[in-house]
Amino acid sequence: MDICRCPPRFSRYDIIKVSLSTRKLSWRGPAVAAGKVYLVGAGPGPADLLTVRGAELLRRADVVVYDRLVQFEVLALARPGAEIIYMGKPVGSHASRQQEINELLVRKAQEGKTVVRLKGGDPFLLGRGGEEAEYLHEHGIDFEVVPGVSSALAAPLSAGIPVTHREMASAVVIATGHEARQEPGRLDWGALARIDTLVFLMCVHNVARIAARLMAHGRDPKTPAALVQAAYWPHQQVVVAPLDKIAEVAEEAAIQPPATLVVGEVVRLHEKLGRREAAPLSQEAEAAGPGLSL
Template sequence: MDFLPLFTDLRNKPCLLVGGGQVALRKARLLCKSGAQLRLVAHDILPELSTLCMNSGGECIRGDYGDHLLDEVFLVIAATDDEALNKQVSAACHARQIPVNVVDNPELCSVILPAIIDRSPLVIAVSSGGKSPVLARMMRSRLEASIPASFGRLAQLVGSFRDAVKARFDDIEERRHFWEQTLQGPIAEMVFAGKDKVAAEMLSKAIDKAEVSAGGEVYLIGAGPGDPDLMTFKALRLLQRADVVLYDRLVAPAIVDMCRKDAERVYVGKARADHAVPQQDINKLLVKYAKEGKKVARLKGGDPFIFGRGGEEIEELAEEKIPFQVVPGITAASGCASYSGIPLTHRDYAQSVRFVTGHLKDHSLNLPWAELVHPTQTVVFYMGLVGLPSICAQLIAHGRGGDTPIAVIQQGTTPQQKVVVATLATMIERLAKEPVQAPTLIIVGEVVKLREKLAWYEHYDLANGAV
């Protein structure tokens, strides 16, 4: 994070704007909208800009900029096409520790003006840290389309009842739970329907008779194979509702960072022969936090019910009569295969697919090998890197040809993805030359042949439009 997002109260505060053209006009509109008192200096000043300045209770100075103009100024914006002048303004502001923004020159800035979604009093700011203002504006457009104007009215309603709720609930956690129930229930829906008066009456009654449930709940959330964009809307919504987040080593840090900033984060990662927190202890932690009345998110890589031991966790929750929700995630087989250009099924190569764990409870590889060697079946091995020599040998021994294609995918769907393709007979030798690191996924079957044809985009030259 290059810049810490902050919201600043500019009401009746003097702010200096250096420049009198169209760019300065855009910045002046923003400053005036926030209630700033505008001080403007430039040789040539647009009439509308002059009017804005005077209406804000400020002053227009037609002439040269001087450092004396920084006296008692709260914020400075340099909006000129004079590079030397912009540098002078920036240096003077940095020397006096006055926040300064130099338009389209982030190196000279101590503050960045973001793209803004204004649903006052709800205000959302989007910034690229000055790297790509166009991208920030594109993101603003997307957000504006999904955030109705009624959210501003909802924020107004909540603000008008904050003191009443604070008086009703002494405990901050009770207040938070009350507002969560309110903002996700029929009161909010009344506001969205334009029935603000009805919503206010409902909220007043809810405060009088409110009995906030202190009961905890657990969300088993499939985080997908690694790429944060593969999270579902429901997964993100419940993750951001959680008071406590338990996550394992297969969950990407970018996904963990999507939880509430005040949520407690508990690492319960497990690796082969290195269980940082044993499964039974994880189960007990889920029960413990839920009985404390907390919303608990159990973030699991991939899908909770595909080799994720989610079934074991909800068994204990059910026994303790703790409410829970299970959110499916994109399993590693689907995500890694797609990002590698390998279809798991294909009419010409494979009519079925089988998911197998290469790491059983007793650390053995006692698998039904005779069922895994059908030539028109794709077999996907989870957690099979350590046992790969045995996997290759057993498949060959039970009738699968040594020339059967096999792919080993390292950290699929992430920027660290690496795909090694060989045959059952040659893969171990190939990995000796091109080693991979866990987590990995192994795909065995004729469909692997299609990678060379379907993953052409990995070598696509965007600049020249050629492979």
């Protein structure tokens, strides 16, 4: 005869008692889907120089984190109700807020939000975007990098200076101006002195040192140079002088950051190409004639 051994019956009280005696009870709220961070290049300033992709992401973002090189007309593209957070540093301050920015991006993404980190120019060109991307990766945060128009190219262009030219320049180097005061630095000044066109960012307070280093390594003191202040901003200003005089001329003109230094024969074209100021888009479309659009 088979004997059926049925499990003993427990009351609801017994089950709760056993559970409490064998493990801790914990309560977790509803799982929050992880958000995503977009490192977006804001370009040189005006909203119409922002990429289409960048504008689209701004309209979708829950949070926008921006620095001081972003114009308000770009921020105006953000959707109503978005959280707008300024994380720039004062002009002339060398204190870094990078760790604070990194932690903020991770925290907002962990709250399940779509975050746009809006950076002037291009995120991966002297903008610490690489560091932010690394931090997001290390903390398991999904991210995407959206390129922007860098001032390294936009600033010379705004002054009518092509950084390459078939008859004048076959190569261009973009470098930080901060290292001019460092001994030793990572820049090879001897190699830089031989490059056709040089573009220095973050250089206003080191123009004299940059010029001195280049000339000390063989660059002709009469090489034309230009300093472009605030390209595509209302207070844009351009000064041009020989390399051995550019620091003096910039000081007399009270050039302020942000500014871009261009060194090379292509600067001579500023006189010819820098005179034409861009017409507003509405005027260009009107000039194209009825039925045409640009």
